[in-house]
Amino acid sequence: MKSAPTLGVTLGATLRATAAVSAAAVLAVTATACGSSGPGAAGGSGGGGRVTVWTLQDTAFNPVQKKSVSAYNAASKDTRATMQTFVNDPYKQKLQTALGSPNAPDVFLNWGGGNLSTYVKSGEVADLSADLDATFTAKFLPSVLAAGTLDGKVYGVPMEGVQPVALFSNKDVFAAAGITAPPATWQDLLADIDTLKAKKVTPIALAGSQAWTELMWLEYLLDRVGGPEVFAGIQAGTPGAWDDPAVATALGMIRDLVERGAFGTNYGSVSQDSGGADALLAKGRAGMELMGSWEYAGQLATAPKFVKDGKLGWTTFPTVPGGKGDPKNVVGNPSNFFSVTAKSANRSDAVDFVKKTVTEPSYVSDLLSIGQVPAVAGIDAQIKASPNADYTGFIYQLVAGAPSFTQSWDQALDPATAQKLLTNLQKVFNKQSTPQQFVSAMDAK
16 A cells, blocks of 8 residues: 555555555555656665665655755764665665675664564564663554564564545445435444345446455454454464454455455456556446555545545454454554664664654645645644645554554565455455465465
C-alpha cells in the first residue's frame, strides 16, 4: 500500500506501490515500493566503520534518506554510511541472493511481517532486542513496531510512513442522496448502499479485476467479526484456522454486499491499475471506496479539484454488531522497515546508524514535508503544522489509537498461500464460490 510483497505474490500489491510512487511528489502518504535503479555505493558489508544501506529508489523519499545519511556522516567521527537504491523487483531478487553472503548490505529495507519472517527463519537478520532500549522502542507507535517484531524480538525498525486502509466517500454524492454522515455501523453502510442504489449511483467503487482490492473487505470484516486473533492463527499456519466460524461469517457478509448490488454490476472489469475505481468516486459515479491511505495522494494527483474543494471524505471502517474485534483496529501496511543483517561485519555501526536516523526530529519533519505520516509517537503538533493536516492527522490518529494493525494478508502470508487466497476470494466476489467452498479450498493441502 506502497508496499512490495515477496516477488510473485500478487501483481495488485505491486500496482499499489506504483500508484503511490507516481503520486509521491504531491503527497506520499504511502511507503515506497518501486523506482529505478540508482548508482549508490557498491554492495557488501565492507569494514573499517563503513555501513552500507540498501533501499528502494523513490523520487520523493530518497532525498530525505540521502539527507539523513549526510547528517549521520557529518556527526560521526569513525563511521561512514553509504546508500544504494534499487528498482522494486530487482531489489527483492538481489536481496534474496545477497543475504547470508559476503555481499550482503549492513542495513536493508524490508516490508515487515511475512516478508521479514522469511529472512529471520533463515537466520539472515540480526535480533536487535538487546541493542534497542525501551526508550528508543517507545518512540514508535506500538501497532506499527509490532510488524517488525517476531516472537517478542525486534528485527525491524519502522523507517517510512504508515499505510492503513480507510473508507473514502464523495461528499457531493452523499449530499444529493440525503446522506448526512459516513456510515459508522454495518447497518448504516447497508442503508446507505440501498439509498445510493435508489439514486442510480454505484454505492461502492471496486476495482474487482484485481483481487487485492477485494481483500481489504475480508481483512476488515474478519477483524471486526472475530478479532485479529483469527488471522493470527491463519498466518501461523494453525491447523483448521481457515475453518474458524468468523471466516465464513465475514465471507457471507461480502456475498450479501455483492448480491445487494453494493459494487454495481461491472466491478469485475474495473482496474485499479488504470485508476478506474478512483475515477468512479471522483466523478460522482460512486459514493464510497475502501482503499489504502494512498487514495488521498492519488486523488490529489489525478483529481486535484475534487480534493481541494473538500469533496473527498474519509472515515474508519464501520463497526459490526456483536463482533469480537476492537472497532479501533486497522488493517493495511504498517510501514517499511530497516533491519540489520545477521553477519554484518559492522553490526554495532549499523545499529548506530538506524538508531540515529529514523527518529531524529529533522527526519520526521522531512517525512511530513513530503506528506508521509511517520510511525513515531508524540508528533501531533508537527502534523498539525504540516500540509494536508486534516487528512494526515486522521491517518496518524487512526494508527496511533489502533490496538492492532494487521498487515495486508497478501504480504503477511507466504507467496503460495497468498496467491491461493486471492484466487479463491475473487471467486466469492464473482459469485462463483460460496463462503464454505472458499474455506474448504483454503484448508485443502
